[in-house]
Amino acid sequence: MNTEHMPSYDQTAQLAKAEAGVDQLFSQRNDRWYPSCHIASKGGWINDPNGLCFFKGRYHAYYQLHPYGTQWGPMHWGHVSSEDMVTWRREPIAMAPSFEAEKDGVFSGSAVISDDGKLVIYYTGHRWRNGVDEGTEGNLQEQCMAISEDGIHFEKKGVVVPCPDDRIPHFRDPKVWKQGDTWTMVFGVCTPEHRGEIWMYTSENMVDWTFVGPVYKHPDPDVFMLECPDMFPLGDKWVICYSAMGLKPKGFESRNHNNAGYVIGTWEPGQPFRQETDFHLWDDGHNYYAPQTFQGPDGRRLVFAWMSPFTSPIPMENDGWCGQFTVPREVELADDHLRTQPIREYAQLDQNRKDFGPITLEVNESRTLLADAATADIDLEIDLAHSQAERIGLELHRTANGDHTLVCYDDQLQRVVLDRHCNSYGDRGYRTAPLDRSDGRLKLRIIVDHGSIEVFVNDGLEVLSSYSFPAEGAREIRLIAESGEGQAIINSLSIAGLATIWEHPDRN
Ligand code: FRU
Missing domain, CATH: 2.60.120.560 (Exo-inulinase; domain 1)
Known part of the structure; x- marks a missing residue:
C-alpha cells in the first residue's frame, strides 16, 4: 500500500461542504420529472452505481455524485440504503476527495466484505495529468481502498494498485470478488496503443495486489476503453460485462454515445476466459450505462444501472438534479443471453x-x-x-x-x-x-x-x-x-x- 498518498486534508469538512451543496440544489428542485420510484440524489448530478452490497442487514447503493451542480464534476460517493430494496433511506455522503491521488475525483468502484466482517471499498482515485482536464495527456488513475465498520463512515487506506505506465490514459473502475481464498480485481484500461482491455489482479490479503494479465481484450480497434467492467458467475457460465467507449452504431444496435453490454463464456482462475457468445447489449433503450451487479444474500444476481443522459438537451439539468438509476433488476441466464426483470419485491410498490x-x-x-x-x-x-x-x-x-x-x-x-x-x-x-x-x-x-x-x-x-x-x-x-x-x-x-x-x- 502506498501510504505517501494518505489523507492530506480534512475529509469531514469536505463531506459537510458537499452535503450543503446537495441541500442547496434540493431547495430549488423542480419535481416535474423527479423520480418517486427510482434512486436519484435529492439534488445534484449522479452517474454510476458504486459499491453495491448487502452488509449488516441492509442493502447499500452508493453512486457517483457531483454535489455542486447538475452536470458531471468532481466526483464524490453519494449513498442510500434499504432493508428490502423497496424502501430506501438517504445516508450521508460517503466519500469526498481528500488526498492527492484522488484530488480530482473519487471515481467508481465496488464493495466486498472482508473475512473479519468489514466493508471494504475499492475505487479509483482520479487526477488530471495536466492538472486541469483530460486534455491530450489523459488521466492519472489508481485503484484505492477504504474500509468501513458501518457502511456509512469510511477510513481511506490509500492507493493499492498504482498505474504502471505513464502512457495509460484510462485505468479505472475496480470490481472485486473472492474466489476460494483469493481476492480478484478487474478494471478497465485504455492501453498506450489506445485499445480497450480488462485487466485482472489478485491478492491474498486485500492490500498487496499482483497483476495477472488482461482477461479480456476488445476485438474492435474503435473501442478504446471498457468502463465499469464486471465479471461474475451465473449458472455454469461466467459473464463479462463492460461499458464500451468508442463502439460505433450498427443498424439497431449500440446507438447511444457509449453502450453497455456483455459476453458469456467460461472461466477458471489461472485460465483465459473462453467467450461463447457475441456481444449483447444489456438494454436497447436510450439511457442505460455503467451497470454494476452484486449477489444478494439469497444468491440472486442483482443489477443497478445509471440512466445515462448522454445526448442533449437534458432538461432535468435545469431542475436542480440530474440522473437516476434503473429499477433494481434480477439477472438470469436465458440460453445465449441474459434475462433481466425488476426484482419481485418491486411489486410491493x-x-x-x-x-x-x-x-x-x-x-x-x-x-x-x-x-x-x-x-x-x-x-x-x-x-x-x-x-x-x-x-x-x-x-x-x-x-x-x-x-x-x-x-x-x-x-x-x-x-x-x-x-x-x-x-x-x-x-x-x-x-x-x-x-x-x-x-x-x-x-x-x-x-x-x-x-x-x-x-x-x-x-x-x-x-x-x-x-x-x-x-x-x-x-x-x-x-x-x-x-x-x-x-x-x-x-x-x-x-x-x-x-x-x-x-x-x-x-x-
Ligand atoms: C462511467 C465513468 C467511470 C468513472 C466514472 C466517473 O460513467 O466514466 O468510468 O469511474 O464514470 O464519474
Whole structure:
C-alpha cells in the first residue's frame, strides 16, 4: 500500500461542504420529472452505481455524485440504503476527495466484505495529468481502498494498485470478488496503443495486489476503453460485462454515445476466459450505462444501472438534479443471453391495480385508459397471432399538447419500439428491441416514472430504458392501434400506480 498518498486534508469538512451543496440544489428542485420510484440524489448530478452490497442487514447503493451542480464534476460517493430494496433511506455522503491521488475525483468502484466482517471499498482515485482536464495527456488513475465498520463512515487506506505506465490514459473502475481464498480485481484500461482491455489482479490479503494479465481484450480497434467492467458467475457460465467507449452504431444496435453490454463464456482462475457468445447489449433503450451487479444474500444476481443522459438537451439539468438509476433488476441466464426483470419485491410498490383487459381495438382506434398517471406499472399482453394492426401499443406521458412517448409492437419492423418523436422536452428519437414471435403473443411490462420509461419484453428477454420528459398538465395513458388490415387484440392489460421508494418522502 502506498501510504505517501494518505489523507492530506480534512475529509469531514469536505463531506459537510458537499452535503450543503446537495441541500442547496434540493431547495430549488423542480419535481416535474423527479423520480418517486427510482434512486436519484435529492439534488445534484449522479452517474454510476458504486459499491453495491448487502452488509449488516441492509442493502447499500452508493453512486457517483457531483454535489455542486447538475452536470458531471468532481466526483464524490453519494449513498442510500434499504432493508428490502423497496424502501430506501438517504445516508450521508460517503466519500469526498481528500488526498492527492484522488484530488480530482473519487471515481467508481465496488464493495466486498472482508473475512473479519468489514466493508471494504475499492475505487479509483482520479487526477488530471495536466492538472486541469483530460486534455491530450489523459488521466492519472489508481485503484484505492477504504474500509468501513458501518457502511456509512469510511477510513481511506490509500492507493493499492498504482498505474504502471505513464502512457495509460484510462485505468479505472475496480470490481472485486473472492474466489476460494483469493481476492480478484478487474478494471478497465485504455492501453498506450489506445485499445480497450480488462485487466485482472489478485491478492491474498486485500492490500498487496499482483497483476495477472488482461482477461479480456476488445476485438474492435474503435473501442478504446471498457468502463465499469464486471465479471461474475451465473449458472455454469461466467459473464463479462463492460461499458464500451468508442463502439460505433450498427443498424439497431449500440446507438447511444457509449453502450453497455456483455459476453458469456467460461472461466477458471489461472485460465483465459473462453467467450461463447457475441456481444449483447444489456438494454436497447436510450439511457442505460455503467451497470454494476452484486449477489444478494439469497444468491440472486442483482443489477443497478445509471440512466445515462448522454445526448442533449437534458432538461432535468435545469431542475436542480440530474440522473437516476434503473429499477433494481434480477439477472438470469436465458440460453445465449441474459434475462433481466425488476426484482419481485418491486411489486410491493403497486397501488390500486386496475384491470382493463381483454380489449379489441378496431383499425386506428385509440382509447384513454387513465387520465393522469404520473407513475405506472403496466402489464400488457398482445395477441400477435390474431392481430392485424400495423402498430399496437401505448402512448405514455401523453399531455394535452399532444406530446407523448409511444411504446408499441411494430409489425413492419417486427420489433418493440420506444419512440419519443412527439416530445417537446429532451432528446427525441426511437429505439427498438428484437423479439421472438414464435408463440404468437407479446408480453410487455412497463414501468413509468415522472421522467422515465422502462419496457421489459417477454419477461425481460430484452429491455428498453429511456428518459421521457412529459410536457405540462395531466399525463394520460392511451391504448392505440394504427393502420393495417384489421383489429388489435389485447389478451390482458392491467395498470397499477407506484408508491414512493423513500422512507421519508416529505424530506426527499
Ligand atoms: C462511467 C465513468 C467511470 C468513472 C466514472 C466517473 O460513467 O466514466 O468510468 O469511474 O464514470 O464519474
